[in-house]
Amino acid sequence: MKVHLTLGEAQGGYIVLFEQRAVSLIELFLAFAKIGCFTFGGGFAMIPLIEQVVVEKKRWLKHEDMIDILAVSQALPGAVAINSATFIGQKVAGGKGAFVATLGVILPSVIIITFIASFFLRMESNLIVSAAFAGVRPAVVALIAVAAYKVFKKSVKDKADAIVVVVTALLAAFSDVHVILLIIIGAALGFVMQKVQPEKIMATIGRKRQSNDIC
């Protein structure tokens, strides 16, 4: 396992020197193949897996980085899984990393679906498969709910923040307001909050600079 020093980019008048383990492309591929194998039920279902594999086990990302990457992945067109794999791969190991991570998250699906399409197993009428899936769905609800709670603890600083989260959750779950519109409103809210409570946002900037956050 190689250890090398990375000279952080000089930004905002400071230079950061931090130690980082070189990430092998095979490791990156396998991590995302694992995420691709166990993501059931849409893009956000991969959050608990990204958190466990990429943040906790491999320590390639900080928790806050993950939230920002998810935000960008939601705001841009395309599948959230592909977007976030590309972004994380790029951040962890550059262009090659982006390619390898995206390939990893896609490949298990391609293999499984090709297999199903060749035999066209009627999954719906397969009672055992649908029973297994009926078991997986509530577990995924629990996984996402816990992930949401962890993200909530990191991103919410006061009551005003909490209200924004609750209103967004209700709008997204029970109305037809488009996700993109909500994200744009969120961006605008950032500026409003900076006007109203500048010290809150400034505290985030201070913390960000100390912890050498990238994205």
Added chain:
Amino acid sequence: MIYVELLITFAKIGLLSFGGGYAMISVARIDVLSNAWLSPSEFVDIIAIAEMTPGPIAVNLATFVGFRTAGFLGGLVATAGVALPSFVLILLVSQLLIKYQSHSARIVIFYGIRLVVTGLIFAAAIFLAQNAVFNSFETGKIIRILLTEPLEVLNLRAILILILALIAQLKFKINPVVIIICSAIAGILLFYVL
């Protein structure tokens, strides 16, 4: 040529669908049906399959349609098509964001966006719960039914799995992959064997 057609059509679908896999279904439906690549009932089947198999719904859909239309290579080409716009856009945007990582406007914008995304993650849990733990869910009536006849709409076996999955995570810190495998086994026991 069919491969070029698949590549271009799925690249277009990838580029036009904002908001993840579920948004993609409605965009893809029009193209897939107008090209007669699948029949309407096959399209419904593949959505069910895409939801039941792991991985991004977009990839599952592209691979299936490509394979049925033009074989193995067709599946690969359609999948490459659906992934390509994301891949290129994210490469550009991520570089931009890394470049401006400590720009104050970026930090202010992301403070607000992060709160919205937190709400969206809760919404994803609520959205999935509607299918996972309720036998039927009508937003207008659900509160009244829950208060009068909760056993009519609540799926108790699913709620049991949900509670066990919560305990497994919060109390025993069990890995999500293990939880998913165990819940599939629990599903077979509770919904098939019993």
